[in-house]
Every structure is written in structure tokens, then in C-alpha cells.
Amino acid sequence: MEEIPLVQELSQWIGEVLPLIQDRAFWTERVLERWVLLQMALALGLLLASVWLRRRSGPLLLGLVGRMAGQRTLQRFVMLFVSRRQQILYMILLWLAVIVLANAPPARTELLGVLANLVTAWVVISIISRIIRNKALARSVAFVIWLVAALNILGILPATVDALDNIGLSIGDTRITALSVVNAIGLSVILIWLSVLASRLVESRLEASQDLRPATRVLLAKLFRIVVLSLAVLVALDLTGIDLTALAVFGGALGLGLGFGLQKVISNLVSGFILLMDKSIKPGDVIELDETFGWITRLQARYVSVITRDGREYLIPNEDLITNRVINWSYTDTNVRLEIAFGVAYGSNPHQVRELAVEAARSADRVLKTPTPVCHFVEFGDSSLKFVLRFWIRDPADGVVNIKGKVMLALWDTFQEHGVTIPFPHREVYFRNPLEVVERGGDGAASRRPDEAVEPPKD
Numbered sequence: 001m002e003e004i005p006l007v008q009e010l011s012q013w014i015g016e017v018l019p020l021i022q023d024r025a026f027w028t029e030r031v032l033e034r035w036v037l038l039q040m041a042l043a044l045g046l047l048l049a050s051v052w053l054r055r056r057s058g059p060l061l062l063g064l065v066g067r068m069a070g071q072r073t074l075q076r077f078v079m080l081f082v083s084r085r086q087q088i089l090y091m092i093l094l095w096l097a098v099i100v101l102a103n104a105p106p107a108r109t110e111l112l113g114v115l116a117n118l119v120t121a122w123v124v125i126s127i128i129s130r131i132i133r134n135k136a137l138a139r140s141v142a143f144v145i146w147l148v149a150a151l152n153i154l155g156i157l158p159a160t161v162d163a164l165d166n167i168g169l170s171i172g173d174t175r176i177t178a179l180s181v182v183n184a185i186g187l188s189v190i191l192i193w194l195s196v197l198a199s200r201l202v203e204s205r206l207e208a209s210q211d212l213r214p215a216t217r218v219l220l221a222k223l224f225r226i227v228v229l230s231l232a233v234l235v236a237l238d239l240t241g242i243d244l245t246a247l248a249v250f251g252g253a254l255g256l257g258l259g260f261g262l263q264k265v266i267s268n269l270v271s272g273f274i275l276l277m278d279k280s281i282k283p284g285d286v287i288e289l290d291e292t293f294g295w296i297t298r299l300q301a302r303y304v305s306v307i308t309r310d311g312r313e314y315l316i317p318n319e320d321l322i323t324n325r326v327i328n329w330s331y332t333d334t335n336v337r338l339e340i341a342f343g344v345a346y347g348s349n350p351h352q353v354r355e356l357a358v359e360a361a362r363s364a365d366r367v368l369k370t371p372t373p374v375c376h377f378v379e380f381g382d383s384s385l386k387f388v389l390r391f392w393i394r395d396p397a398d399g400v401v402n403i404k405g406k407v408m409l410a411l412w413d414t415f416q417e418h419g420v421t422i423p424f425p426h427r428e429v430y431f432r433n434p435l436e437v438v439e440r441g442g443d444g445a446a447s448r449r450p451d452e453a454v455e456p457p458k459d
Contacts, residue, residue, distance in 0.1 A: 039111040042097060050090035057085060074201055080127055087126070091119045114153050121149035131193070184236055191232035199225040218283070218299045219276035264319070268302045271318035275299065281321065281328060286396045288327040289316060295397045309399050329396040335368070336396045338404055342411065343384030345421045350377050350385055356418060360410035361391040366403050368392040384423045 061082045068075040081088060094116035101109045125142045132138040151157040161179060168177030202224050206217040275281055276299065286295045287306065294308035303315040329336050344353050354375040361373035373391035380386075389411070393403055415422065 036111055039109070043094070043112060043115055046093040046097060047090055050086050050093060053089050054086040061085065072204065074204065077197065080130055084123060084126060087119065087123050091116065091123050094119060117149045117153050121145050187236040188233060191236050192229060195225075195228040195232040199228055216276075216279075219273070222273075222276070222301060264317075265302065268318045271322045272299065272301050275304075275318060275321060280331070281326070284397075285331065286329040286334075288329065289320065289324060292316070293400075309401075334396070335371075335392050335394050336400070337371075337390055337392050338400060339388050339390045340404060340407060340411070341378075341386065341388050342408075343381055343386045343423060344415070345423045346383075346385060348385065348420050350387075352418070353377075353385070353387060353420060356414045356420065357387060357389045357411060360414040361389055361407050363410050364391075364403060364406045366393050366395060366398070367407065368394060383425065 065075055065079055065082055068078065094112060098109045098112050098116055101112065125145050128141050128145075129138045132141065148157065151160050164179035164182060165177050168175055168180070199221065203221040206221050209217065281287060281296060281299075281304070283296050283299060287293075289306075292306060292308065292314050294306045294312075294314070296304055297307050297313075298305040303317050304321060306314045306316055308314065342357075344350075354377065357375040358373050361367050361375075362369070367373060368391070371392050373389065375387055375389045378386050378388050389407070391407065393400075412422075414420075
């Protein structure tokens with residue numbers, strides 16, 4: 001059985017390294033020889049240079065970050081590199097030194113090359129660990145980066161690439177190898193990450209724009225994200241050498257299967273675009289759906305986030321907002337009319353009651369002066385004169401029940417001051433047959449009729 005070239009190179013490298021470790025001449029003649037010491041001195045000098053450059057560039061870069069106060073996503077991204085500027089500068093200086101010395105024989109760059117690989121791996125991992133919030137994924141990416149750096153330091157990275165390229169299968173005229181799959185995954189992750197970053201930057205710019213309506217801003221941001229992500233995947237597949245025409249049939253079958261299996265998800269996605277295009281709801285609107293009353297904070301691809309007055313956040317699927325009846329309290333205008341029904345006793349003056357009710361409504365702080373509150377006499381009830389008080393507010397997002405409660409309290413206080421009473425039901429119980437009252441105690445029980453007097457016990 002023929003050995004894989006990577007295994008052969010790795011075995012050969014181990015066979016060469018072990019004798020060197022045991023050889024004292026190697027340490028005295030190779031490790032402590034002139035070029036090794038020069039590389040160590042150069043690495044130390046470049047480290048001091050990076051420290052000096054970090055201090056000199058600090059005010060300029062921090063001032064640049066401060067001017068991005070209105071673009072939080074871009075500011076955070078730039079701050080990732082600014083906070084690690086010394087390591088990045090040290091990495092750049094090391095690679096420049098490696099390139100210069102490699103083109104100036106008989107100089108040697110083995111030590112600088114190892115150090116440059118290690119610093120590069122550390123810088124990339126430190127940045128990615130801050131970007132990727134999933135710890136498991138961040139650790140996986142860090143492992144892959146350290147593995148690539150180790151293979152490059154050991155000099156067996158080309159052999160590893162060749163070994164991955166030899167493992168594959170052919171589909172028609174297209175050959176898919178392990179190397180092409182790894183490249184596709186790596187490029188896809190990088191391009192998708194860049195696409196998400198670009199879409200966030202565009203979203204932050206759109207949110208800062210005052211010329212576009214909120215629904216239009218959300219629609220443009222979602223369209224840009226979909227287009228950019230699609231292009232990222234297609235470019236990644238094309239760069240890895242995979243023939244896209246060969247995947248057309250497979251992609252069509254996969255899309256058909258996903259369409260049947262994810263009907264609800266696709267329905268919510270389509271409903272989301274419909275909501276954005278017809279502009280029926282938008283961030284900031286106050287809506288009422290079944291028992292849910294609150295204001296919209298976000299329009300996502302699959303759901304709408306609604307926060308109620310008690311602080312609960314409901315994630316309502318977009319399809320529910322399309323198929324069910326939705327009350328939008330601020331669709332065309334934020335002004336909302338509220339009404340309170342009440343009754344007063346028959347002895348009250350209805351003209352005075354109307355005036356007092358309007359005065360009570362006007363005393364509440366959130367009630368609008370225009371349109372003015374009105375009170376109508378609507379019915380002669382069984383035990384009261386019935387009225388309806390109507391008034392307007394312009395901030396339903398601050399609550400509806402609370403302002404109605406304030407107006408009712410003002411009504412109560414006003415009626416108490418002017419002697420207007422609010423009737424309540426009275427109930428009288430009549431017995432057709434007289435009842436016998438039985439008294440227990442004393443010498444025994446006695447039965448008396450209701451009209452008979454009961455004498456108190458004598459001492």
C-alpha cells in the first residue's frame with residue numbers, strides 16, 4: 001500500500017529533527033550562530049519600533065474613531081484594529097523583514113518566519129474571537145488558524161494542500177476535491193462575514209437618513225442584505241472552481257424540497273416584504289392584534305417585534321399581520337379618540353353634567369385641546385342619565401388605559417365638588433310568606449313570628 005505524500009514528509013521531518021535535538025553541535029553551531037542572533041536582535045528591535053509607532057499613532061487613530069460616533073457598527077469594527085495596532089504593526093514589520101532578508105542572500109529568515117506566523121495567527125484569532133460571538137465556533141476557527149500556522153512553520157503546508165487535492169470524486173466533467181470543499185467553506189465564511197458587515201454599515205447609514213420613511217429604510221436594508229449574501233455565496237463557489245451549471249439541477253431540486261418543507265418560513269418571509277412594500281405598519285406604530293397592544297420596535301425577515309406597556313416583547317409572525325385583523329392606532333395619524341361612558345342620577349342637571357365632564361377631560365395633561373373634548377347625552381337609562389365623554393390624545397404609545405383612568409378620576413373629583421351623584425343598582429328582597437325566627441338559648445328554643453317582640457332576658 002502506497003503511503004500518502006503528507007505522511008511521508010511528516011515522517012521524514014520527524015526523523016531529521018530528532019537527531020538534531022540530541023546533537024550538542026547543532027545548538028552551538030546552528031542555534032547560537034550569527035544569523036540566528038541577528039534575527040533575534042532584529043525581532044526585538046521591531047518590537048520596540050511597534051511600541052513607538054503605537055504611541056505616535058494613538059491620538060490620530062483615536063480621533064478618527066471619535067468622528068465615527070454616528071456609525072456605531074463601523075466604529076466598533078475600526079476599534080477592533082485600533083486597539084490591537086501594536087500587534088498588527090509588529091506583524092507587518094516582521095513580514096517586511098522576512099521579505100527583505102529573503103531577497104538578500106546569504107541572510108536567513110527561519111526564526112523571523114516562525115515568529116511572523118505565530119504573531120499573524122494570534123492577531124487573526126484575537127480579532128475573530130471578538131467578532132464571532134459563538135464561543136464554540138470561535139474556538140473552531142482558532143484551531144484551524146493555529147493548525148495552518150503550525151503546518152506553515154513546519155514547512156509541510158504545501159504537502160497538506162496536495163494531499164487534500166488528491167482526495168475527491170468526479171460528477172460528470174466536474175471534480176470535487178477535499179481542497180475545493182475546504183476552500184469553498186473558508187471563502188464562503190469570509191465573504192458572508194464581509195457581506196453581513198457591509199449590510200450592517202448600510203443599515204446604520206439608512207437609519208441615520210431622515211429623507212426615507214422607516215418602512216422604506218427597512219425594505220432597502222433587507223434587499224441589500226439578500227443581494228449581497230447571494231453574491232457572496234456565488235462568488236465563493238466560482239472562486240473555488242466549482243461549475244455552477246453543474247449544480248443547477250441539484251440546486252433546483254433542493255429549492256423545491258425546501259419550498260415544501262419550509263412553507264411557513266417562506267410565507268413569513270414573503271409576508272414581511274409585503275408589509276414593507278404596502279407600508280401598512282412600520283417601526284414606531286402602535287398596533288393592537290387580538291389581546292396584544294403595543295408599539296413596533298423592529299421589522300425582521302420572519303417576525304415583527306412588539307413591546308407592550310408591561311415590558312413584554314412579542315415576536316409576531318409576519319403572516320399573522322397579513323391574515324388577521326390588525327388595528328393600527330397610528331397608521332395615518334397619531335391622534336386617537338377615546339371615550340368614556342358614565343351615568344348620573346336623575347336629579348342631576350344634564351347641561352351642567354356635560355360642562356363638568358368636558359372640564360374634567362381638559363384638566364388631564366395628555367388630552368388635546370384641539371379637537372376639543374365633547375360630552376353627549378345619549379340615553380335615559382333605567383336608573384340613570386347616560387352620557388359619553390369623548391377626547392383625543394396624540395401619544396397612544398404611552399398608554400390608553402392610564403389616560404382613561406386619569407380622566408375618570410377627574411370626573412369623580414368634579415362631580416363630588418358639585419354634588420353630582422353617580423347611581424348604583426339597588427336591590428330589595430320581598431318574601432311572600434312570613435318567616436319564623438327561631439331563637440336558641442335559655443331554657444329552650446322558642447318560635448316567634450316576625451311581628452312579635454322579643455323581650456331581653458332577665459337576670
